[in-house]
Amino acid sequence: MRAAKQLGGKLVVAVNSDASTRTLKGEGRPRVPEGERAEILAALADVDAVTIFDSPDVAGLIRLLRPDVHAKGTDYTAEGVPEREVVIACGGRVAIVGDPKDHSTTDLLRNDLLRKDLPKKDLPKNELLGRREWPKS
Secondary structure, eight states: OHHHHTTSSOOEEEEEOHHHHHHHHOTTOOSSOHHHHHHHHHTSTTOOEEEEEOSSSSHHHHHHHOOSEEEEOTTSOGGGOTTHHHHHHTTOEEEEOSSOOOOOHHHHHHHHHHHTTSOGGGSOHHHHHTOOOOOOO
16 A cells, blocks of 8 residues: 555545455455455555445546546556556556565465464464563563
């Protein structure tokens, strides 16, 4: 989100609705409900606004907002962005930003389930909690 924010003034993040996610990815999706995804994004310092959309792409939202820059993640190419022609027609440009997409929700959940098979008593408490215990001075 920081890289997208650095490209322009306000960062508006559009989140697929649960229904559009199911249409794109199939039954049983999304793993995290739209309201929770929107709330998490809204809590990020670089995000100015979050909206949930129900269509297959954000072309309608682009026509409404007319952004100078339409940022997408590295799972896209600038030429492969579905809304590319609409962005250009509205006077904007497409930018690909962020880190490689190697941390999908599905992968995170799969890895978490794999970790549950490990005997927790064999791991130090601080690793289970995801923090480090510092010695008292």
